[in-house]
Amino acid sequence: MAEEPDVRITVNVNGADCSRDVEPRLLLIHFLRDDLGLTGSHWGCDTSNCGACVVWLDERPVKSCTILAVIADGRRVRTVEGLERDGVLDPVQVGFARCHGLQCGFCTPGMMLTARWLLDHHPDPPPAAIREALSGQVCRCTGYENIIRAVRWAAENPTSVPE
Amino acid sequence: MQVPAHVEYEKAGSVGHALTLLARYGPTARVLAGGHSLIPMMKLRLAQPETLIDIGGLAELAFVTRTDGELRIGALTTHAKLLEAPETASQFAILQDAERVIADPVVRLWGTVGGSVCQADPSEDLSAAFAALRATMVIAGPEGNRSVPVRDFFTGPYETVVGSGELLTEIRLTAAPASFLAGSAYEKVGRRAGDWPIAAAGVFVSLDEDRATITAAGIGLTAVGADRFCAAEAEEFLLGRLATVENVARAGQIAAGHCRPVSDQRGPADFKRHLAGELTVRALRRAVQRALRQTRGSGATGSAADGGGA
Numbered sequence: 261m262a263e264e265p266d267v268r269i270t271v272n273v274n275g276a277d278c279s280r281d282v283e284p285r286l287l288l289i290h291f292l293r294d295d296l297g298l299t300g301s302h303w304g305c306d307t308s309n310c311g312a313c314v315v316w317l318d319e320r321p322v323k324s325c326t327i328l329a330v331i332a333d334g335r336r337v338r339t340v341e342g343l344e345r346d347g348v349l350d351p352v353q354v355g356f357a358r359c360h361g362l363q364c365g366f367c368t369p370g371m372m373l374t375a376r377w378l379l380d381h382h383p384d385p386p387p388a389a390i391r392e393a394l395s396g397q398v399c400r401c402t403g404y405e406n407i408i409r410a411v412r413w414a415a416e417n418p419t420s421v422p423e
Numbered sequence: 424m425q426v427p428a429h430v431e432y433e434k435a436g437s438v439g440h441a442l443t444l445l446a447r448y449g450p451t452a453r454v455l456a457g458g459h460s461l462i463p464m465m466k467l468r469l470a471q472p473e474t475l476i477d478i479g480g481l482a483e484l485a486f487v488t489r490t491d492g493e494l495r496i497g498a499l500t501t502h503a504k505l506l507e508a509p510e511t512a513s514q515f516a517i518l519q520d521a522e523r524v525i526a527d528p529v530v531r532l533w534g535t536v537g538g539s540v541c542q543a544d545p546s547e548d549l550s551a552a553f554a555a556l557r558a559t560m561v562i563a564g565p566e567g568n569r570s571v572p573v574r575d576f577f578t579g580p581y582e583t584v585v586g587s588g589e590l591l592t593e594i595r596l597t598a599a600p601a602s603f604l605a606g607s608a609y610e611k612v613g614r615r616a617g618d619w620p621i622a623a624a625g626v627f628v629s630l631d632e633d634r635a636t637i638t639a640a641g642i643g644l645t646a647v648g649a650d651r652f653c654a655a656e657a658e659e660f661l662l663g664r665l666a667t668v669e670n671v672a673r674a675g676q677i678a679a680g681h682c683r684p685v686s687d688q689r690g691p692a693d694f695k696r697h698l699a700g701e702l703t704v705r706a707l708r709r710a711v712q713r714a715l716r717q718t719r720g721s722g723a724t725g726s727a728a729d730g731g732g733a
Contacts, residue, residue, distance in 0.1 A: 267432060284432035284475065285465075306425045307463060308530060309617070320532040326462050327533070328455075330432050331479060374529060395616040396527020 269333035273298065274342030282329045288322075289313040291329035292339060300340040300369050304398075311397025314370035315339045321374045323396075340369035343376065351414040352376050361410030363401035370397055375411045384415050427465035431474040438563055441478050441590055446565060448474040450587035455479065456499055459526070459534035460542035484537070484592055487511070494596040498537025502526070505536055514599055516713060517607035517625050521552040524609075527617035537591045540573075545580045546619040551643030552609055553594060554652040555625040561593040568592070574651045599639070605629040606714030610702040614689060620646045621689045622698035624654075624678070626706035628666070630714050635665045642674070642707075647699045648683035654703065656681050666711045675704035 266281035273296060280295050292298045292315065301324060304312030308326040315324045316338035317331075343350040352375045355361065362368040371394060378385055378393040385393070390411045391404070399407060433448075435441035445452055453472035455461055456479055464470035478484065484499035489510035496505060505511065506522035525531060525539075525548050539549050540560070550573075558573040565588055573594075576583055585591055599605035611623035627641040640661040642654040657678040664670045679700030684692045 283429070285427040285430050287426060287462075290426075306466065308459065311527075311529060314529060317533070321529050322533045323459075323529055326459055326530075328427075328432075328458065328462065328475075330434075331455075331458065331477065333434075393528050396529045 267330055267333075269330055271329070271332045271334075272336040274338060284328065284330050286329045288315070288317075288324035288327040288329050288332055288337070291332070292324065292337070295329075298339050298341055302366055302369060304366065309396075309398070310367070311370045311374070311394075312367050314373050314397065316373060316377065321377045338373070340372060343372060350376060351417055351419070352379065352411065354417070355410035355413035356407075359406050359410040359413050361402065361407045362399075367397060367399045367401075371399065371407055375414065378411070379415055379418070383418065385411070387412065425466035427462065428468060428471050430465070430472060432477065433474060434477045435481060438478075438481060438483065438590065438592060441476055441481070442563060442565060442588065444474075444476045445588045445590065448476070452476055452587070454541070454590060456538035456541075457501065457533045457535040458538070459530055460538050460544070464542075478590070489598075492598050492600075494598060496536055496594045496596070498535065498541075498591045498593060500536045502531035502534050502536065502539070503528070506531065513717070514605040514607055514627070514714075515556070515596065517552050517555060517609045517627060517710075518549075520609035521548045521611070521623075521625060524548065524611045524613070524620075530617070536594065540576070540594070541583055541585060541591055543577050543579075543581050543583050544619075545648070546646035548609070548611065548620060548623055548645060550577065550652045551623055551645035551649075552625040553596075553643070555607065555609075555627045555641040555643035556596050557627075557641055559595040559597075560591060561595060562589050563592045564589040570595075574653060577651060599629050603629045603638070604631075604634060604714040604717050605639075606710040606712065606717065608706045608709035608713060610706040610709070612698050612702065619689070622647050622684070622695045622702060624699065624702035624706045626703070626710040628661075628707065628710045628714055630666060630711070634715060635667075637661045637664055637666055640674075642678060642703060644678060644682055644699055644703070646684070646689070647695050648685060649678075649681070649699070654678035654681060654699075657703065661707075666707075671704055671707045671711075674707060675700040678703040 270279040302312035304310040308323045313324040352372045451473040455475040455477045484497040486497040487508040488495045511518040553573045560571045560576045607627040609625040611620045625643040629639040640658045657674040684695035686692045
């Protein structure tokens with residue numbers, strides 16, 4: 261079968277419109293990493309189990325290894341590169357740094373984006389709600405305890421700025 | 424690296440447009456909704472459509488509405504929306520039970536109800552829940568809509584009656600009359616958070632005015648090779664009988680006896696058969712408790728405060 265023609269897509273990524281010609285089969289995670297050079301989002305299990313590739317599509321966190329780039333056409337994507345605002349880290353990022361919420365850091369971008377979404381909807385989540393929200397994301401280093409602490413720290417310091 | 428094979432892509436602007444595209448591309452096209460079932464299958468090359476027809480933007484198919492006698496769920500309703508929908512309270516609490524344990528919260532935000540049932544995975548949770556509720560599947564096609572009982576919807580693993588030019592648009596559930604004491608529940612055992620079930624059972628029951636005689640029973644089973652995702656023999660046994668501990672236990676035995684689980688990485692067949700029986704019993708118990716609680720005025724069954732045994 262002949263290769264299908266590329267499709268022109270325009271995706272607003274972290275506030276900037278990005279237009280590219282892509283194959284319809286291209287996955288969003290590869291579009292972000294390979295076409296746009298945004299390597300903060302990590303490509304992990306490839307089976308929508310690990311959550312390392314979580315980004316926001318419009319207002320929802322999604323596993324970008326299971327979303328086609330063409331689906332994002334005309335939509336907004338927010339990646340870990342878009343968590344900070346005007347050079348100020350998001351409280352979730354500060355929490356992960358302060359509470360040692362990461363070791364190798366591979367799962368961290370996805371964890372932080374889901375955590376940001378959780379806090380936007382539930383500003384003061386108990387640890388059980390944090391565990392539930394992050395239950396589709398895998399960390400092989402921390403044993404999760406420090407990730408829970410990091411998200412709690414962000415909940416308790418919603419207007420924090422790094423020292 | 425897992426990537427889908429070459430594929431063409433069309434975005435549908437309406438249900439009518441989707442049907443036109445399906446007619447144009449024929450059986451080599453597949454409908455793309457949330458993609459959380461289809462895209463993994465395409466990565467594994469278990470599905471290799473030549474064209475994807477993306478219906479993901481059709482807001483007209485994303486709804487949950489409750490009228491007097493009916494709960495209607497649009498095919499593009501996400502799992503998260505169904506989980507949060509107040510319309511599923513009371514006698515449809517089985518849907519909240521099931522949605523709470525389908526995949527994980529992030530997947531539930533994008534995966535759709537219609538996409539899940541059209542995937543027809545033999546371990547799919549909603550298939551059992553809808554079988555218990557005797558749902559009606561509404562399918563749009565070139566000649567208009569047709570309705571198919573969910574128990575006739577699945578024709579085999581990964582196969583449904585939805586034809587190549589057709590589209591599942593809606594799932595309809597008939598509510599029991601307000602005078603009935605009706606309750607439902609879903610019980611699942613999995614290996615870890617977000618996994619497919621090792622086995623799961625869903626139950627819908629209604630009780631007579633005597634608060635004891637079973638006037639309707641639906642039992643859905645998944646992941647255990649149950650014919651049409653239901654336990655028809657156990658349903659038949661319960662009908663007209665009292666909701667006693669003994670009868671509930673017997674129904675579990677019958678359900679376990681009639682399913683055909685196979686051994687795989689999720690567990691040996693005899694363990695799954697045991698679970699089919701035990702989870703049928705637990706779901707029955709909980710459904711009966713919820714049905715009985717309906718007389719307490721609020722009708723707000725399905726809360727997290729479920730008690731112990733029947």
